[in-house]
Amino acid sequence: MSILAKKKTAESESDLAEILRAGGSFVIEGGGTRRIGVTEGESLSTQGVSGVTLYEPGTLTLVAQAGTSVAEIDTLLASERQRLAFEAPDLRGLLGREGVSTLGGVVATNASGPRRVAMGACRDFCLGVRFIDGRGEVVKNGGRVMKNVTGLDLVKLMAGSHGTLGVMTEVSLKVQPLPETVVTLVVPGCEAADAIAILSQMLGQPYDLTGASWQNSEVLLRLEGFETSLRYRVERLKALLRHDVVEHWGNETCDPIWHGIRDVTAFHDRPGDVWSVSVKPSAAVELVDKVMPDDVMFDWGGNRIWLLTETGTDVRAKMTTGHATLIRASEETKQNLGVFHPQPAALARISAGLRQTFDPEGKFNRGMR
Amino acid sequence: MDMPAPKPEILSRKSELATRLRAVLAKDALIEAPEELKAYECDALTAYRCPPLLAVLPETTEEVSKVMAICHEMGVPVVPRGAGTSLAGGALPSEDAVILGVARLRDVVEINTSDRYIRVQTGMTNLAVTAAVEDEGFFYAPDPSSQLACAIAGNIAMNSGGAHCLKYGVTTNNLLGVTMVMADGEVVEIGGAEMDAGGLDILGLICGSEGQLGVVTEATLRILPKPEGARPVLFGFDSNEVAGACVADIIRSGLIPVAIEFMDRPIIRATEEFAGAGYPDCEALLIVEVEGSAQEINDQLARIIEIATRHNPVAIRESQSAEESTRIWLGRKSAFGAMGQRGDYICLDGTIPVGELPAVLKRISELGAEHGHMVGNVFHAGDGNMHPLILYNANEPGQLESAERLGAEILKLCVDAGGCLTGEHGVGVEKRELMTHQFRPADLEAQMAVKDVFDPKWILNPAKVFPLDVSASRRAEA
Numbered sequence: 001m002s003i004l005a006k007k008k009t010a011e012s013e014s015d016l017a018e019i020l021r022a023g024g025s026f027v028i029e030g031g032g033t034r035r036i037g038v039t040e041g042e043s044l045s046t047q048g049v050s051g052v053t054l055y056e057p058g059t060l061t062l063v064a065q066a067g068t069s070v071a072e073i074d075t076l077l078a079s080e081r082q083r084l085a086f087e088a089p090d091l092r093g094l095l096g097r098e099g100v101s102t103l104g105g106v107v108a109t110n111a112s113g114p115r116r117v118a119m120g121a122c123r124d125f126c127l128g129v130r131f132i133d134g135r136g137e138v139v140k141n142g143g144r145v146m147k148n149v150t151g152l153d154l155v156k157l158m159a160g161s162h163g164t165l166g167v168m169t170e171v172s173l174k175v176q177p178l179p180e181t182v183v184t185l186v187v188p189g190c191e192a193a194d195a196i197a198i199l200s201q202m203l204g205q206p207y208d209l210t211g212a213s214w215q216n217s218e219v220l221l222r223l224e225g226f227e228t229s230l231r232y233r234v235e236r237l238k239a240l241l242r243h244d245v246v247e248h249w250g251n252e253t254c255d256p257i258w259h260g261i262r263d264v265t266a267f268h269d270r271p272g273d274v275w276s277v278s279v280k281p282s283a284a285v286e287l288v289d290k291v292m293p294d295d296v297m298f299d300w301g302g303n304r305i306w307l308l309t310e311t312g313t314d315v316r317a318k319m320t321t322g323h324a325t326l327i328r329a330s331e332e333t334k335q336n337l338g339v340f341h342p343q344p345a346a347l348a349r350i351s352a353g354l355r356q357t358f359d360p361e362g363k364f365n366r367g368m369r
Numbered sequence: 370m371d372m373p374a375p376k377p378e379i380l381s382r383k384s385e386l387a388t389r390l391r392a393v394l395a396k397d398a399l400i401e402a403p404e405e406l407k408a409y410e411c412d413a414l415t416a417y418r419c420p421p422l423l424a425v426l427p428e429t430t431e432e433v434s435k436v437m438a439i440c441h442e443m444g445v446p447v448v449p450r451g452a453g454t455s456l457a458g459g460a461l462p463s464e465d466a467v468i469l470g471v472a473r474l475r476d477v478v479e480i481n482t483s484d485r486y487i488r489v490q491t492g493m494t495n496l497a498v499t500a501a502v503e504d505e506g507f508f509y510a511p512d513p514s515s516q517l518a519c520a521i522a523g524n525i526a527m528n529s530g531g532a533h534c535l536k537y538g539v540t541t542n543n544l545l546g547v548t549m550v551m552a553d554g555e556v557v558e559i560g561g562a563e564m565d566a567g568g569l570d571i572l573g574l575i576c577g578s579e580g581q582l583g584v585v586t587e588a589t590l591r592i593l594p595k596p597e598g599a600r601p602v603l604f605g606f607d608s609n610e611v612a613g614a615c616v617a618d619i620i621r622s623g624l625i626p627v628a629i630e631f632m633d634r635p636i637i638r639a640t641e642e643f644a645g646a647g648y649p650d651c652e653a654l655l656i657v658e659v660e661g662s663a664q665e666i667n668d669q670l671a672r673i674i675e676i677a678t679r680h681n682p683v684a685i686r687e688s689q690s691a692e693e694s695t696r697i698w699l700g701r702k703s704a705f706g707a708m709g710q711r712g713d714y715i716c717l718d719g720t721i722p723v724g725e726l727p728a729v730l731k732r733i734s735e736l737g738a739e740h741g742h743m744v745g746n747v748f749h750a751g752d753g754n755m756h757p758l759i760l761y762n763a764n765e766p767g768q769l770e771s772a773e774r775l776g777a778e779i780l781k782l783c784v785d786a787g788g789c790l791t792g793e794h795g796v797g798v799e800k801r802e803l804m805t806h807q808f809r810p811a812d813l814e815a816q817m818a819v820k821d822v823f824d825p826k827w828i829l830n831p832a833k834v835f836p837l838d839v840s841a842s843r844r845a846e847a
Contacts, residue, residue, distance in 0.1 A: 058617040059723045059753070081623070116564070123570060124542050139815040140808070145720040146752035147539065147792035149528045149577045150800075150807055151834060152816040156541065156573025165569075177623035200483040204506070206594040206660075226672075229665045278565040280484040303564040323567035343568050346557040351569050353822035358815075 011048040013065075013130070013138065013169040019044065020167065020363060021136030028163035028365050030067055030102025034091045034109050036327050037162060037339050038367030046104050049169055054144070057082060061127070061144050063172040066104030073103060077175055085176035086122045087113030087258075093268045095328055104168045110160030113262035114211040114222065117203070117300040123159035125174045131158055131166035134359030144172040157354070162368040165358040179224035182254045183234055184211070186246040187219040192285045192296070195219050199301040200281055201240065207233040213261045214298040222258060261299055267308045270295070273329040275315045277305040279322035290318040316341060340369070370417055370458075370773075370798055373832050373844065375465035379445055383422055386443060386467070390425055393435035398473070400424040409468045412453040412460040413515075414799060416715075416769055421448065421462035428473045430548055430556060430586040437584065438554030440467055446828050447552075449580040451523025452494065454515040456716055457797025459526065459579050463832065471522045474586055477501050486545055486562050488589045491522035495529075498590060507592040510537035513793070514705070525585050528577030530793040532701075535751035536627040536660075537593070539793065541576040546589035549575060549582075552824040562589055574819065579795050580830040582823040596660035599627065601697045602670050604677045605651035605684030609633060612653035613726035615680040616750045619657065620723060622676060624669055629751035630656040633730065636704050636745040636758070643707030646700030649684035655750065656701055704747040705758070711743075713763040715776050716756055719783030720792035723753045729786050733757055733779055740775040754792035755783065781806050796834045804836050813839055 008026075010016040020026075025041035032045070050067035057080040064073060070088065077083050088111035090101060105111075107129075112121040128142030141154035158168060187198060195214035202221055203212055211222030221237065223230050238245050248254050260266065267274055272294050279287060281302030288296050288305065291313065297306040307315060312333055315324045323341035326334060343351060355362075355369070379386075391399050400406060401423050410418040422445070427433045440447050446466040453460050462468050474490035475497075481487070482505050489498055495516040498509040512531035513519055519529070525547065530539040537543070546560030559575065560566035575582055606612040616629055632640070632654045641648055648654060655677075659669040670687055677685065688694040700707075708714050721729050730746060737744035737759070748756040757779055761772035780790050780800060784807045790800045804813060817835055820827070821843070831844050 056722065056724060058621050060620060061722065110570070120538060120542050121564075123573060124538060133815065137811050137815075140812050141815070143787070143789050143807075145722055145754075145788045145792070147530055147534070147720045147749070147754045148789045149793055149795055150789040150791050151796065151804065151813070152581070152819055153528070153541070153573055153577050154815060154819070156570045156576075157819075159573070160570050177621060179623060200485075203485060204482060204594050206596045226668065228668050229661065232662055232664060278563045278567060280481075280486075280562040282481070282484050300564055321561065322563050323565070325567075341567050344558065346551075346555055347559065347568065347571065350557070350571060350822060354569060354819065357818045357822055 008042065009045045009048045013049060013132065016046065016049065016167055016169065017132050017136045017138060020132055020134065023361065024363060025366060026363055027367070028167050030105035031099035033097045033099045033101045034095070034105050034111060036325070037365065038331060038334050040367035046167060046169065047100065047102060052076060053170065060175050061172065062175050063144055063170065064103050065170050066102060066168045068103045070101045070103060070106060081178045082175045083178055084125070084173065085115060085119045086125055087115040087262055088122060089113050089262045089264070091263065094264050094274060103171055107159050107168060107171050108161060108163050114213055114258055114299055117212050117303070118208055118210045123156050126155050126159050126171060127174055128172035129155045129158050129168055130170040131168045133166045134361055134363045139166065142172065146174060163365040164355055164368050165364070167364070180226045181230065181249065182222065182224045182251055183230050184248040184254045184257055185221040185234065185237060186248065187241060187243045188217065188246070190214065190217055190219050192288050195298060196281050196284055196302045198241065199298070202237060203301045205237065205240065207237060211258055211261070212301040215261065215266055220257060220261065222254065261297065264297065264306050266295060266297060267306065270308060272308045273311055273313060273333060274327045275307040275309060275324050276327050277307060277315065277322060277324040278303065279305060283321050287319060291315055312336070371837060372419065372463050373837065375463055379422070379465040382443065386439070386445060387423055389439050390423065390436060393439065394425060394432055395428055398426045398428065400426070409450065409462060409470070412455040412458060414456055414458040414461065414797065417458055417461055417798065419462055419464060421466050421468040422464060424468035424470060426470045426473045430550065433469065433550045433584055433586050434554045434556050436469060437550050437552060441553045441826065441828060444826060444828065446831050448830050449522070449526065449584045451491070451520030451526065452518050454519040455523060455527065455795065455797060457791065457795040457799040459795050459797040459833065461798055469584060471520060471586065478587060481562070482507060484562060485592050486589050487592050488587060489521060491525065491585050491588055492520050495519050495521060495524055502592050503595065506595050508595050509590055510543055510593055511540050521588055522585055525576055525588060526578065526580050527793065527795040530749070530754065532628045532630060532749060535629060535749065536625050541573060543591045544572060544576055544588060545591055547572065547575060547585045548587035550584045550586060552583065552826065552829050560589065579797065579834050581820050581834060582829065597662045598666060599658055599660045600666045600670065600688050601656050601658040601694055602673060602688065603684070603686040603697050604655045604682040605649035606653045606680065607651055607683050609653045609730040610727035611680050612655055613730070615655060615677050616726065617723055618676050619673060620751060622672065624659070624672055626657050626659050626673070626751065628656065628658040629749070630701050631746065631748050631750035632701065632704065633746040635743055636708070636747045639707040639711055639745060640700040640704050643710055644699050644703040646696055648700050651683050656697055701747065708745055708758045708760065712760045714761070715759045715772050717759070717776050717779055718754060718756055718792050718794040719780045719788055719790055720752070720754045721783050721786045721788035723750070725786040725788070726750065726753065729755070729782060732782055736775060736778050736782070740771060742772055742775050753788065777803060798833055801834060802836050805839070817843060
């Protein structure tokens with residue numbers, strides 16, 4: 001059931017706090033480009049709370065307000081030959097959305113792309129956060145330094161909480177220098193089982209792969225760094241692969257490949273539900289065999305499986321380990337199957353306790369729980 | 370440093386508590402003799418000591434669960450303890466507390482090199498985890514200086530880092546799942562072998578929670594393929610400012626050294642006398658280490674030397690052999706021992722933005738002179754994690770207090786420079802009262818409210834992390 005009746009946009013943190021104190025039930029969003037839960041409440045956008053507050057290229061640190069567009073951040077970072085390492089997926093094509101992706105949305109969903117396999121997820125690059133809780137109180141946690149164990153880590157808790165604990169207003173991030181160049185190795189003609197075997201073998205080598213994926217019967221491996229170093233590592237990997245391998249060098253050819261993996265382009269404009277499943281790689285093939293999807297992609301060396309399934313397929317019913325998120329489906333299917341994987345009772349109780357603590361009146365994203 | 374007065378109603382039930390604990394534990398797992406309890410009266414912050422009421426050394430998660438259930442029911446505080454290497458007093462007991470040590474939980478549960486993880490009981494030492502997988506070409510990345518002794522339980526509780534976290538991250542970036550015993554004895558599984566735990570990031574919350582939220586008995590850790598090789602280069606500079614600027618340039622260059630370590634003059638002199646590593650006599654010294662194949666190492670070191678040369682170093686020493694590498698690291702690794710030879714010391718670990726290094730080092734030296742203490746600095750420069758060592762004489766009345774006052778000033782300086790009180794050691798009792806300098810009341814309230822969810826009776830490591838007056842009402846109600 002969608003009750004997106006009105007839309008409010010706050011222009012500042014104090015605006016947001018005031019709106020929240022007044023009460024109501026809200027769907028918290030940035031540009032609304034990656035909302036996957038059931039929408040229940042009045043839309044409250046942080047897009048007006050925007051702007052980069054601090055950028056120090058020499059210390060690899062960026063602080064920006066939650067409504068700042070990812071595009072603005074990307075442009076600013078590129079001007080100093082830097083980037084966000086975690087490669088947040090742009091889900092507009094997959095979800096059929098318009099709008100502007102914001103930093104707050106990226107962090108709230110812990111949106112992480114192919115590079116996660118080596119570098120970590122969005123949450124691993126979040127250094128600090130400011131948010132407003134359900135009482136309208138501003139809370140600050142973490143900071144802007146790389147190492148910080150001062151007090152409980154609410155930064156991690158906020159990252160990936162899908163706006164259910166508070167409204168983020170500012171995030172500090174660790175950024176990364178751009179590598180000199182990039183190379184992609186394509187291993188054609190691989191079935192799922194071959195793919196997992198190759199990915200696991202390659203990720204067990206000390207060559208720092210920053211992409212390890214499989215789609216359309218092709219294993220895709222990415223290396224980034226200095227060219228001399230990559231030449232060496234490519235030779236080593238090829239010697240181990242014992243398959244025919246196609247090499248693509250440079251951003252011009254590599255970026256479209258990895259943006260395709262990142263944004264799940266292969267599933268765009270195709271009917272069916274889309275699932276993101278988190279399993280250990282050795283459990284991936286069995287799951288695919290059981291689900292029999294219309295299409296499938298592996299990312300993160302097989303730790304993440306993207307599935308395109310017939311409408312209404314309950315992927316979770318076929319799983320014995322891991323967890324699955326229903327990324328794209330009709331509201332009816334979302335209501336029937338649930339967007340997020342059900343948790344064991346003890347964890348569910350802790351999660352409910354945390355939500356009750358930060359949002360006692362249930363103002364935030366009721367449909368994202 | 371104050372600790373709350375022990376609760377008489379707990380002290381008076383000691384024998385009842387001992388009887389109940391004895392009933393659920395193996396024969397020698399309950400420690401009650403005063404001379405044996407002395408072993409648990411402090412951790413590596415030895416300035417503060419207090420024997421616990423009792424200590425227990427369970428051998429299974431089930432036993433931990435039973436101990437917690439009993440203590441919860443009787444309202445007895447529990448102080449979890451790994452190997453007792455905390456520098457912040459994280460495992461300091463109180464007279465009315467039970468020490469729950471995980472030292473006997475030392476098994477490897479599972480090794481899976483194709484999915485790249487290991488599952489261990491948390492009493493295992495950090496180095497033993499790497500030892501368990503290195504024959505297969507893997508290692509566990511976080512490497513705190515105490516890695517020979519420190520337990521995974523403590524690493525998780527403090528979110529430990531180490532010299533190599535510049536490239537590999539700290540514990541939270543390498544932790545996939547845990548088995549945790551809650552305050553009331555309930556056992557929960559959080560995360561698993563997958564990259565994502567799903568739901569709220571409770572795992573991220575647990576990591577670094579200093580024993581406030583539960584007792585972690587098993588952990589699934591990410592393991593990584595061992596690099597082909599590693600080699601350091603050493604640079605000497607005639608000022609801290611120039612060394613600091615060199616660090617910033619290396620960080621910005623796109624190179625990812627695995628470590629950038631910084632030592633200032635007092636440390637260089639002390640380590641030379643102590644270990645004779647052959648360091649140049651200069652104001653500041655950097656050790657930069659890179660990894661890869663022989664050729665990759667050569668290339669990276671050449672780039673780093675090129676960057677450093679722009680800053681006119683007074684010495685450049687590129688290691689050409691394993692033996693030379695060992696010598697370069699020798700001084701760094703013996704720095705703490707060397708300072709220990711010169712007297713007692715307090716080791717701080719405030720973190721600052723890397724760009725603030727020169728200004729903060731200068732101010733630390735001024736503060737040291739004002740307070741009449743020598744301060745040496747040896748630290749992970751790549752991520753701004755400082756380790757000022759304040760020398761004092763424990764036998765001279767007032768010296769500890771004076772060193773602590775200086776320590777507090779230095780940590781406030783770190784916060785004011787845009788940093789934080791602790792980068793990897795934790796708050797414990799040591800920095801507890803300084804928390805209000807970094808956090809506003811609402812920030813601390815949010816953190817304490819999280820503890821309420823996990824530990825409503827505040828029996829887990831109470832009187833730590835939060836300033837005593839700030840947590841007083843919660844502890845009193847418990």
